[in-house]
Amino acid sequence: MSTRTARTLLFTLAVGATAALSLAGCASTGGGSPSAAPSAPAGGDSAGVEFNQEIHDLLPADIRSAGTIQLGVTIGDPPYMDKVDGEYVGLIPDLADAVGTVMGVDFEYVEMPFPGLIPALQSERIQAVWTSMFDNADREQVIDMASYARASMGIIVQKGNPKGIEDLDDLCGTVAGTTKGTVQEATLVEQQKKCQDEGEPELTLKLYATQNDAYTQAQAGVLDSVMLTYTPMNYQAGLIEDGNAFDIIDWTSPAGYLAVGASNLQDGLAESINAALLQLAESGDYQRIMTEHGADADILDVDLLVVNGRTSGVLE
Numbered sequence: 001m002s003t004r005t006a007r008t009l010l011f012t013l014a015v016g017a018t019a020a021l022s023l024a025g026c027a028s029t030g031g032g033s034p035s036a037a038p039s040a041p042a043g044g045d046s047a048g049v050e051f052n053q054e055i056h057d058l059l060p061a062d063i064r065s066a067g068t069i070q071l072g073v074t075i076g077d078p079p080y081m082d083k084v085d086g087e088y089v090g091l092i093p094d095l096a097d098a099v100g101t102v103m104g105v106d107f108e109y110v111e112m113p114f115p116g117l118i119p120a121l122q123s124e125r126i127q128a129v130w131t132s133m134f135d136n137a138d139r140e141q142v143i144d145m146a147s148y149a150r151a152s153m154g155i156i157v158q159k160g161n162p163k164g165i166e167d168l169d170d171l172c173g174t175v176a177g178t179t180k181g182t183v184q185e186a187t188l189v190e191q192q193k194k195c196q197d198e199g200e201p202e203l204t205l206k207l208y209a210t211q212n213d214a215y216t217q218a219q220a221g222v223l224d225s226v227m228l229t230y231t232p233m234n235y236q237a238g239l240i241e242d243g244n245a246f247d248i249i250d251w252t253s254p255a256g257y258l259a260v261g262a263s264n265l266q267d268g269l270a271e272s273i274n275a276a277l278l279q280l281a282e283s284g285d286y287q288r289i290m291t292e293h294g295a296d297a298d299i300l301d302v303d304l305l306v307v308n309g310r311t312s313g314v315l316e
């Protein structure tokens with residue numbers, strides 16, 4: 001069910017259910033700078049969101065029986081995901097809460113470093129991952145991916161930009177950092193090779209387990225720049241030292257897409273998540289949650305909320 005035809009079917013399920021609820025009088029409410037389903041789970045941002053039996057029935061039998069999904073997450077990535085006083089906060093927890101309500105299940109968060117997420121899916125330690133993970137064709141070969149946001153990469157530098165970094169080519173002869181196992185790592189490795197091939201000074205690349213580690217090293221002067229996903233990077237740059245630690249250069253990568261990863265051993269899981277996102281988009285709750293967390297520029301049109309969109313060609 002990862003083709004255009006399947007996406008149309010899932011959209012019909014989501015929209016049809018929303019329309020039926022509306023007729024029954026149970027419509028859902030919508031809202032830079034640096035088997036019989038269980039009761040719908042209570043949550044922080046699911047008020048007015050409606051359970052959908054047909055979407056619930058798309059879930060694998062073991063998940064329907066357990067009523068829970070083991071979800072791998074990486075904290076320290078606001079406004080997408082963070083943990084404050086023991087509570088998960090951000091765009092991902094709020095959107096996951098709403099998606100779980102539609103599907104009639106709870107997400108149980110399992111914290112781990114970003115590089116361990118896909119291996120944990122493949123070994124069945126967890127059933128899904130939800131982070132600011134870019135969707136690409138290589139990842140779609142090993143897991144299913146349900147897109148949920150637009151994204152681009154950006155670069156922060158020390159305040160005042162002492163190395164004069166304006167684009168990727170200016171990284172030659174500097175020290176750049178990012179997190180392990182990310183699209184940003186692949187981009188910097190490619191640039192590292194370009195510097196070498198063109199006879200430019202070496203680009204030194206340092207990799208970290210978490211974004212916070214990279215920020216800390218940049219603050220300490222170990223790194224000249226850090227490349228990360230733009231929206232959380234922009235958010236953090238405005239907070240660290242009250243916005244006085246970093247500048248964001250006027251460069252972003254071509255637009256990409258963030259996606260929820262699901263084990264391809266769990267048939268129907270990615271499709272159920274996708275159908276829930278489509279229902280939330282139809283009701284306006286998806287757009288509301290994204291906007292509440294300052295990610296309105298990352299909202300996807302409904303035709304881009306798909307499963308394995310890189311492989312199918314929907315996401316270009």
